[in-house]
Amino acid sequence: MAFVSAVTGDDSTKKFMEVLQSDFKTLSLETKKKYPQIREACDEAIEKLSLASNNPQASLYGVVNQILYPLVQGCESKDLKIIKFCLGTIQRLIAQQGIDAKGARHVVDCLFNLGQAGVLELKLLQTAALLMTTSDLVHGDTLARTMVMCMRMVSPSESRDVSTSHAAAATVRQLVALVFERALAEADGTLKVNPADIRPQTNNKAPKDLKPCAVDAYLILQDIIQLVNGDSAHWLVGISDVPKTFGLELLDTVLTDFSPVFFKIAEFRFLLKEHVCALIIRLFSPNVKYRAAFTSLHIPGAGAGLATSAGSAAPERPHFPVTMRLLRLVSVIVHKYHAVLVVTECEIFLSLTIKFLDPDKPMWQRALALEVLHKMTIQPNLLKAFCECYDMKPHATNIFQDIVNALGAMCELVRAST
Structure with a gap:
């Protein structure tokens, strides 16, 4: 996390903080009359950023989580213009790796709530993909909520056009592949997850001996099998079905691109033999x-x-x-x-x-x-x-x-x- 660990005396960090201050000033003006509580939170964020900028030894680490608050408030405003602006600033923070595990959970909760409201779905998909691809902070229940938000957008509806559904399907494929890439890197010893970033999971039906990234991959694969079989998901709470063809395509991606995971981890071999093969025979x-x-x-x-x-x-x-x-x-x-x-x-x-x-x-x-x-x-x-x-x-x-x-x-x- 380059910017989080950097001190504010660094030139690139200074420029980044100046951009953030400009964003919060704009948001403060936009919310001045209609949302005074958001304006006040923006003013506090500007003050914190200004103090941090004037202290060469200060770290950006402690500042970013505090300045997320007005952005989350803005996303709760139901004003599309403000929501779009706040999501843009959140994307900027994510791209600069300026969010820790706690901040990532706040962002995912915010995206999930907006997804339930059917607001700016393409922007939500972009933000989720950016968060997942620029860091390895999203695990467990937070990952499950991210996947649920994206998978709900796969099926077209009266308020959702086909292009959004296609974008959602592409995002889900990308996230599933990313989760299995992490599981493989973890099995090879090239990726280690900070235990402090992992919280106990509420619907964890994975074997106890699996490492954190392998747990995520196992639970996703298990639920894909469940959904293709016509059953409700265990871990992806809120998803009761997906198009059968889409679920089979996800299985194809996993089995084609990540065979080393099945050869290296016994629990995945069990899923393949006892569940994937049984599903194919039944279908x-x-x-x-x-x-x-x-x-x-x-x-x-x-x-x-x-x-x-x-x-x-x-x-x-x-x-x-x-x-x-x-x-x-x-x-x-x-x-x-x-x-x-x-x-x-x-x-x-x-x-x-x-x-x-x-x-x-x-x-x-x-x-x-x-x-x-x-x-x-x-x-x-x-x-x-x-x-x-x-x-x-x-x-x-x-x-x-x-x-x-x-x-x-x-x-x-x-x-x-x-």
Whole structure:
């Protein structure tokens, strides 16, 4: 925290404090008539900054938290012009690393309240991203509130346009990636969090042996799984659902970009094996059930066991965007985690993917499956692993042979139709 630790005699710090004094003078004039309490707080902030500037040995550390007060008050004023100005000054403080852990909590609380009111959402997203990317002060419940504020903006509403929802989705992806980057750096020993910056968490369901950054990453991953599964979040209090496709994309980002976290930390391997893989298998269910219905309705001579009775509900149709992202996850897991972590689960995934090539499947499912299998079959080492783990083992599924047979049948089908 460069400016916090600097003394006010430093030239760059002096310039920064002059800019702050100018900001507070402007805010004082804006609030003079309508919000006298904010004007008084601004005048006090100007006085504190002036005293600190005149004392070459004074540190900015003790001043910044005190001058946050009028900015937070301004954000509570419900005056959009004042709120926008105060957020701009808060962003300036954050960019200069002039906020400590306590100040960060005040800022997040302020952003969270504004988010609930639906005020200046793009500005709130910018401020949250800036706070997270310029320091490592936001952890635990404060991080959870930041994530909740951003995730609530992902879904479009009557008062929220699509561009804001897209910006919110991009911000959430950025924050999730940042949390996992910290967990990886912590596991490598290149990042250590000050214990004084961490407060006890109210909804901490993470294993006790995890370090602070790993706890944050674990709780986020756990809640993403919960939300994609249609359940309420444990840690991200206030989030009951997210678009399924968005949740699957977050899982894709984590599994693709942060595989070392899963290899280095046992608790993450447990989440992958017991929860992520189980979620994928469950979400594949509509594709399997729809296959049975499709067979009975469109294939002459289909077995009676596959037919749905007149009184039973029609199977849920597979959803293309969800299926596409599920197969992408399958591809990532097979490529990155097959040999070490989830051999049994990968056998199930591969068998399901191969069945997508059956002639009674919709063409789009076959096209998606072909794309996934193509990525696998062009890797000799992966094919060798399939033979060693499955085809050459007694009582195991002949995955390699099934892939060859399925691709051969697909080629024959294409040839016959041309």
